[in-house]
Amino acid sequence: MKNLPPLNGLRAFEAAGRHLTFQAAAQELDVTQGAVAQQVRALEAQLGVQLFDRHSKGLTFTAAGRGYHAQVQAAFATLREATETLLPEADKVLISVTPTFASKWLIPNLPDFSERHPDIDLRIVATEKVSSFHADGIDLAVRQGNPPFGASLDAHLLFKQxxxxxxxxxxxxxxxxxxxxxxxxxxxxxxxxxxxxxxxxxxxxxxxxxxxxxxxxxxxxxxxxxxxxxxxxxxxxxxxxxxxxxxxxxxxxxxxGDSDFYLLVRRDTRKRPAVAAVIEWMTQASAPHGQHPRPT
CATH class of the missing domain: 3.40.190.10 (Periplasmic binding protein-like II)
Incomplete structure (x- = not known):
């Protein structure tokens, strides 16, 4: 255990590797950009290996950094899965949407979802702020934009603009x-x-x-x-x-419009039964003239 790097350094490295910028990693971890950069430098110093090449527009992996990041990311995924197994919340799904999407589409359609999935507690975060999947614990998010949205996210088209x-x-x-x-x-x-x-x-x-x-x-x-x-x-x-x-x-x-509406989901949570049920319901309900057949 004494040879393991500090957890904060690994978290900073894992987040920076997903975003390939210290600034985006800092926003996710709710710390300063300087703190993330310092933690990554400390990690590199302890390992004696350079993990990133720094550029004016962001970061790129070194050959060693790319391989190490894949294993660190897998390790964090294993930790999350172990925690979810210990403290399961399979019936709770947190979705981030804008206030307009919530009030004009999601909430009016919720009675149908509740009738179909009474065992799922769908929790809505309605904000103009872009919520972080990791820092805010978001399972799903509706975003207006154009793919790709990130290597760790799957995107499902809901509505053309x-x-x-x-x-x-x-x-x-x-x-x-x-x-x-x-x-x-x-x-x-x-x-x-x-x-x-x-x-x-x-x-x-x-x-x-x-x-x-x-x-x-x-x-x-x-x-x-x-x-x-x-x-x-x-x-x-x-x-x-x-x-x-x-x-x-x-x-x-x-x-x-210049961009369309997508449902985003983290790849490491997309197979959770409750998350998968919400994805299926939203993609069906958003289909052109889509109405779910009434449950039997």
Whole structure:
């Protein structure tokens, strides 16, 4: 045992090797970048082996470092599995999503999940902050972006990004469904600032940023439902409100986004029965026009 390196040094090395930057490893471990770099240097000094080549844009493994990282990563995975066996929480799954995704898609669909999996405690972390799988104990996360997301993560496409303009029916029932009419209506904005791109060459483009300003898409959707203007949002977030007649699509135009919505899962936890059940449910529920068959 006396020949084993310090655990903190191994943790810093394992995290830095996954991210290939000290900064990202520091964010995951909730320490300073300097602390991670120092712990890795101390580990290298104790081993008498250089594990990383340092560059201005990040890190690359040395030949020795790559092989050592694979074994250290496997050792930490074994420790996690042993702990989960000792203190099993197979019925608890922690998922990280944005507040908008939580309120406009996940929570409205939860009754179906609860009916199918009453033994699984699905815990939701709704935050605009990007949660860390390791530091925050996240099992699953919904992220908007483009693959690859990381060597240790599997990605499942949930929704293509399709932006549409919606408003309360009473706001638009007397106008023609075209871009000229849309440009004359009051607009509701969120933090994504999509109106200039959506309007394109339509009239009043120079006024594209005027209107009610809100910090979250969910708030913009709620404002549109209350008749305060036209909001832009992903089609899948609006489906239930449109089906209920609370919103209508103002124009047929659809703007394809630069990134789509993915469900991410750590490869070392994807086979846990509860995690696998959540993945299966979310991918089926997000399929085009997807409705689960009712359980028998």
């Amino acid at each position: 399709e932006i549409i303009a919606v408003a309360a029916p009473e706001l638009v029932n007397k106008i023609s469904p075209d871009m000229d009419a849309l440009a004359s209506l009051p607009r509701i904005h969120d933090a994504h600032s999509l109106w200039p791109k959506f309007l394109g060459n339509a009239p009043s483009k120079h006024d594209a940023l005027h209107g009610l300003q809100l910090s979250q898409t969910a708030l913009a959707i709620d404002a549109a439902i209350s008749g305060q203007g036209v909001a832009l949002a992903s089609r899948f977030l609006l489906r239930k409100e449109i089906e209920a007649g609370n919103l209508v699509q103002v124009v047929p135009e659809v703007m394809t």
